[in-house]
Amino acid sequence: MSFHLSDPVGAVLGSALDGIALRQRVIADNIANVDTPHYRASSVDFETSLRAAIGSGATGPSDLALTPTLTATDTPVGANGNNVDLRKETLAAVQSQFQYQMVTRATSDRFDLIRTVAAP
Numbered sequence: 001m002s003f004h005l006s007d008p009v010g011a012v013l014g015s016a017l018d019g020i021a022l023r024q025r026v027i028a029d030n031i032a033n034v035d036t037p038h039y040r041a042s043s044v045d046f047e048t049s050l051r052a053a054i055g056s057g058a059t060g061p062s063d064l065a066l067t068p069t070l071t072a073t074d075t076p077v078g079a080n081g082n083n084v085d086l087r088k089e090t091l092a093a094v095q096s097q098f099q100y101q102m103v104t105r106a107t108s109d110r111f112d113l114i115r116t117v118a119a120p
Contacts, residue, residue, distance in 0.1 A: 009110065010107075010110060012050070012054060013103060013106055013107045013110065014107075015046075015050055015053075015066050016046075016050060016103045017100070017103050017104065017107070018046075018066065019044070019046030019047070019049075019050065019066055019068055020046075020096055020099050020100045020103060021100070022044050022046065022068055023043075023044040023046070023092075023096050024093070024096050024097070024100065026042050026043065026044050026070065027089055027092050027093045027096060028093075029042070030042065030084050030089045031084070031086065031089050031090070031093070033082070033084060034082070034084045034086050034089075035080075035082070036082060037080040037081055037082060038080070038081035038082065039081075039082045039083075039084060040072045040073070040077075040082075040083055041072070041073040041075060041083050041084045041085070041089070042070045042071065042072055042073065043070070043071055043073050043092075044068050044069070044070055045068065045069045045071070046066050046068035046069075048069070049066045049067045049068060049069075050066055053066070073085075075088065
């Protein structure tokens with residue numbers, strides 16, 4: 001889902017939603033492969049890229065082109081070569097869902113503010 005408003009705050013919110021959505025997909029893949037031999041779990045970091053863009057004075061969606069990084073997790077590998085920790089992934093899924101809800105709420109509030117300002 002690519003969603004960006006034309007102002008810096010909207011661009012940050014849209015980029016955050018994109019990053020969280022990617023994280024949720026990766027977590028879902030990890031959980032789906034909990035019993036797959038030799039599967040290595042991954043994690044997503046988009047916050048570092050977003051923080052750098054904001055720190056550099058990004059002013060619009062094109063300035064906030066995120067470069068999320070996918071890295072293999074350092075969870076110990078089990079007997080079948082798989083390193084998915086279901087408890088860790090489940091907790092990450094809950095945290096990610098909470099983050100997504102918070103950012104969508106901020107986005108909704110932003111639209112409400114714009115609608116209020118634009119109303120006659």
